[in-house]
Amino acid sequence: MVQRATRLSGPSPSSETGRLLDRAFALVRQEEKVRTEFPPEVLAEVERSMAAPDLPERDETTVPFVTIDPPGSMDLDQAVHIERDGDGYRVRYAIADVPSFLVEGGALDAEVRLRGMTVYCPDTRVPLHPSALSEDAASLLPAVVRPAYVWDLRLTAEGERGTADLYRAMVRSERRYTYAEVQELVDGGQGEGTLMLLQEVGEQRIARESARGGASLPMPEQEVHVDDEGHYHLRLRPLLPAEDWNAQISLLTGMAAAALMLEGGVGILRTMPEATPQSVARFRREVRALGSDWPQDMRYGDFLRGLDRNDPAHLAIVNAATALFRGAGYTTFDGELPPEDQRVQAAIAAPYAHVTAPLRRLVDRFGLAVCEALAAGRDVPAWAREALPALPDLMAEADRRTKSVDRQCISAVEAAVLVDRVGEHFEAVVVDGFDKGVVVQLLDPPVSERARGTAGLGSTVQVEVESADILRRVVELRVVPGGNSPAAVGG
Structure with missing residues (x-):
């Protein structure tokens, strides 16, 4: 689960503190060499590609997909539809088809390799792709037809993954929901079929996560409220259960992708080592210091799942747990499979791949192309296969940059909160x-x-x-x- 930078709310920060904070955010982007503008040749190429996209022939516009995202989001990577399938479930997960609009080896391809990820700051976001693409032509916005990679996943009644297929198709999202809207509808028993089944499948997948020894980090969003007098107040907003359910669909898809790559002998995995004994010991001290009891025989994933997200002390514990989720990277292979201990994302406790956010993360575009070819029994496209060896370094630099921007922006906000105190x-x-x-x-x-x-x-x-x-x-x-x-x- 990706941690995003602090979010500001309240009146426009027009005070001296607000102006300093704006300068601090801009300075962070400058120091980290964040590419805030797209070169003219990139924008021109995007205009040409949007005029003549490489669209799939398959039509699934009758499937009533919906999207679930934070308020105001326009770069919609995923749309979901869930239905019962005998005693189990059928999950179709549509993912934005970026290659339909991208010239491999062209100007945009070169630019996004330099960026790696969308960068989130409290005052703005710097997108991986131009907004004409990421917020319009390729985005799974409601009531418009868009090309997509469609994952077709079958689950048992207990939420275990069965068969998995992937193909390109034209889709139409029927409605855009926020997490709060989904939560309210489900809690009131008024949600449409997909939303009510999202809760069922999400809770089944959380149970499967616990059974295999996995852990998700329910990272709270750091909110800064600016009051009418221009003072800053910092709060941690707990994630809603609906955010967990939705994240489980993404995790399910990533594990299906990893299995497909390993079976096909080519791909790129998102990997992470086990937490070190030292980091676990430190986390235990932090838990104890924050007044909570962590039984010695309880795995940290189960402990995190049991925290009260409305308790400020427990939210602080979740924040401290980030030390257990370090060392993530990417492992590529083509022919010879990586050793067993280099295939697993330790927090997920299974092999896993990034394939659900191509509008916001570079690596997903290649993972999707690899998986779609493998699922169809075709050769992996040369452009995707040839890019695999370079992706770990490109993504490592993007990871470093985005985390540094996030950390420094949070530090600036903390200073703004305390500057008058x-x-x-x-x-x-x-x-x-x-x-x-x-x-x-x-x-x-x-x-x-x-x-x-x-x-x-x-x-x-x-x-x-x-x-x-x-x-x-x-x-x-x-x-x-x-x-x-x-x-x-x-x-």
């Missing part, structure tokens, strides 16, 4: 130490930062905000002496 004291818990101090977690506002001073791991302390610099994206905290555990850490 320099000199104030906040209650915090100590979750780790380093050579010059400790790492503390504030619950209100939900800020995690380093602080000068010493304190015991897991202890509750008072910290003082010594300074907050929005442009430098730096917050300086100090542990207020007195009342700390004698088992102190830090400098």
Whole structure:
């Protein structure tokens, strides 16, 4: 599950703090060399390709697909339809067909390889593809016919994956939903067939995830509210169950894609190593420090699934759990399969591939082309096969850049939240130490930062905000002496 940058809400930030924050976000993009404009030759090529796309012959416009996305989204990668299939389920998952509009080896292809991913910032997003493509011609918008890759997945009554097929077809989404709308309709028993079955299938897949030892990170969205006086307030918004159900359809599809690639002997997997004992031990300390009990014999995936997403302390635990989900990368193969331990995405506890977000992530376009050819019994297109060896490095750089932008924007927002509160004291818990101090977690506002001073791991302390610099994206905290555990850490 991808963590997106902080979202701003409330009045337009026209205060001095708001202007500094806008400058900070722009500075982050400049420092990370985010490509904010598309060259003229790219835009011209897109116009030509949209005028004469390579459309599939198969027609599935009678299937009542729907999309489920955050409010205001226009780059709609996925549309879903679910129906009963005997005692089980049939899931059809339509994915935007980017190759229909893209000249392989052309100007846009070269540009998106430099970008790698859509970059999300609190004030804007920088798309992987020009908006004419990603928000219009290739987007699965409602009530218009679009080309798509259609995954046709059969599940048992218990949600186990059965057969999987993939083909290109013309589709039409009947309606666009937000997660909140889906949740309200399902909770009220008023959702259409696909929505009610989404809950069934989603919960079945969550149970299968637990059974195989997998874990999803229910990452809360960090929201910054600007009040009428221009002050900034930071909150963590828990994910809705509907977001989990929808994510399970994407995970199901990614696992089906990985199985197809491994059977066909060619492809690119999204892999991640097991969490290290050190990171698990640190997470246990953080859980204890935040006042929760994690039974020693419970797997961390089951522990995360059992958290109360409306409890601020539990949301802080979810935020801390990101340390268990590190080291992800991509493994390519063509002919000889990778070793068993290099095939698995450890958090998912199964082989997995990225194939559901081609408008926003470069690698998915190639994974879809590989899988569609394998499913049809054809040779994998040369353009896709030849690109595989370069994709891990391209995606690693895109990952690094987007995570750095996200991290620095969050730091700027945290500074904006605390800039008017320099000199104030906040209650915090100590979750780790380093050579010059400790790492503390504030619950209100939900800020995690380093602080000068010493304190015991897991202890509750008072910290003082010594300074907050929005442009430098730096917050300086100090542990207020007195009342700390004698088992102190830090400098």
